[in-house]
Amino acid sequence: MVHSPGSGPGGCAHRAARGVTRRSLLRGAAAGAGAVAVPALLTACGSGPGGGVTLGSNASDAVPKRAYADAFAAYEKKSKKDVKVNTVNHENINRYLQGTPDDVFTWFAGYRMQYFARKGLLADISDLWRGFDGFSDAVKKQSTGEDGKQYFVPYYYYPWAVFHRKSVFRTRGYEIPKNFDQYRALARQMQKDGLTPFALGDKEGWPAMGTFDYLDMRANGYDFHIALMRGEKSWTSPQVRQVFDLWRGLLPYHQKGANGRTWQEAAQSLQQKKTGMAVLGLPHPGQQFTVQNRADLDFFPFPEIDPAFGQEAVEAPVDGFLLAKKARNRAGAEDLLRFLATPQAELIYLKSDPNNVAVNSGAGTGSYDALQKKAVRLVSGARQISQFMDRDTRPDFASTVLIQAIQQFIGDPDDIDGLVNGIERQKKQIFAAD
Known part of the structure; x- marks a missing residue:
């Protein structure tokens, strides 16, 4: 068993924890x-x-x-x-x-x-x-x-936001995007400049959930998002289809092979200036930046999609x-x-x-x-x-349905109908179990 330095003497026999994810x-x-x-x-x-x-x-x-x-x-x-x-x-x-x-x-x-x-x-x-x-x-x-x-x-x-390096934005002349159109325009410009716009590592299955959450809250509002997580809204609704459609438009600007990359590797690519932005929680890039270059790490709120909802909702797990x-x-x-x-x-x-x-x-x-x-x-x-997708919904729904669904979407973003129909079918079974 791995004990932390301050655990005191006389521990007990536990199975060793390796790579808790x-x-x-x-x-x-x-x-x-x-x-x-x-x-x-x-x-x-x-x-x-x-x-x-x-x-x-x-x-x-x-x-x-x-x-x-x-x-x-x-x-x-x-x-x-x-x-x-x-x-x-x-x-x-x-x-x-x-x-x-x-x-x-x-x-x-x-x-x-x-x-x-x-x-x-x-x-x-x-x-x-x-x-x-x-x-x-x-x-x-x-x-x-x-x-x-x-x-x-x-x-x-810790809040989730769009992280970037100040020096990259400064030397390239990039401006912080306020709305989704500016966000996509910035991604296109980064790609023209030979920089991969978005870091993404979803091997563990949860990191990409943050992107879905923000897209949903910005396009449909916090109340709709929470109701969706609680099983009270349909995943086949036009609102959810719009979220995946917006996300599909962004995927060409993300790192390829995201389902085989860890979040640590994605954050390291931001640190190494191989990517321009990353939607993550503060600890994720924070742990990959050294004390010397931490001052160069910065973030901005996920951009507005619908002015009716603005940027008023923030993902901040406790x-x-x-x-x-x-x-x-x-x-x-x-x-x-x-x-x-x-x-x-x-x-x-x-x-x-x-x-x-x-x-x-x-x-x-x-x-x-x-x-x-x-x-x-x-x-x-x-x-x-x-609180984050896997915390705002049932843990069994997050683990047995949403992880696989989002990874499936990242691998094949063109079958949105099949994706949302499959999620909704399984949601009904799981939420009816109680």
């Missing part, structure tokens, strides 16, 4: 809803009352793993209590939670949290929330289950922590969660991982770099905030 998390969530997935054989060690707290973390990349270790080490120093961090591959998150899970584990806000709360696999932490400060009503809503109780402790968020219903050391876990909900705990994390933004308003922005401050302005100015 968002797609593996999605497959695991799907398995809990009846889809086929490879069992992860997760067996948390747990701890008795009064002992250390176990924490299941899906952070296997070096930067967030180190940042979490710093935060947990600070808690250990303050509380004199151990935090045993198990870097686990939540390959089958449902089975993990029904088995012997860690006391606390990293997860996502919004619908992805509500899904497992509804299944009775999470502990109600409404009592803890009554003592929390610094979280907006919007953040609290994203931490609340369908029953009105709180289950989630938010930790940080990550944080959940308390397992089967936690063996609930008192210790709640004490850890109280600490993690403080602005101090968030700032400790962000000192080692500047690719995110604190959720707690008390954290302040004095230590932020220019990119983080710009991210705060983008999100604070949004009228609506989405």
Whole structure:
């Protein structure tokens, strides 16, 4: 088992986590809803009352793993209590939670949290929330289950936008596009200049979801998009067909072979100035840029398509922590969660991982770099905030239908009718299962 540096002694035997990916998390969530997935054989060690707290973390990349270790080490120093961090591959998150899970584990806000709360696999932490400060009503809503109780402790968020290098735009004379026509014109100009306009790596199945989300929210509005994700709108509607048609017009300006390229490779191509733009979340290019060239990284909001909706919606997923219903050391876990909900705990994390933004308003922005401050302005100015396709819909629908559908579209964008009909047919089956 891989332990983080601040996990303390006396770990337990877990299966080693290698290459924890968002797609593996999605497959695991799907398995809990009846889809086929490879069992992860997760067996948390747990701890008795009064002992250390176990924490299941899906952070296997070096930067967030180190940042979490710093935060947990600070808690250990303050509380004199151990935090045993198990870097686990939540390959089958449902089975993990029904088995012997860690006391606390990293997860996502919004619908992805509500899904497992509804299944009775999470502990109600409404009592803890009554003592929390610094979280907006919007953040609290994203931490609340369908029953009105709180289950989630938010930790940080990061916006999705169109990333680019300042120096490329400056030397080429490119201007930031405000609307979709200007966006396509810029892509055409980049291609004429011998630069691949858009980086794209969708090997994991989720990175391209961000492009769909923005196209849908800009063309049809936030309310339609969320209703679509919740199964309340038809994928065969003219609105959805328009989204894929708009996207089809952009695909010739993207890197070829996207379904065989990782998001890291796509972000690296932006860093190497082989591509001009990339629709990603802040941590993705952020982790691929060195300290020396990070100042050259910049972003702009996804351009307007319909003036009625403008650029008012922003994709800004919130990550944080959940308390397992089967936690063996609930008192210790709640004490850890109280600490993690403080602005101090968030700032400790962000000192080692500047690719995110604190959720707690008390954290302040004095230590932020220019990119983080710009991210705060983008999100604070949004009228609506989405969580991301695989977080705003059922995890089984995202993993067994949408991942494959979007990869299919990238590989063959000309059969939109067949694509949307297939998605709608499977959507009806999955959403009717509850």
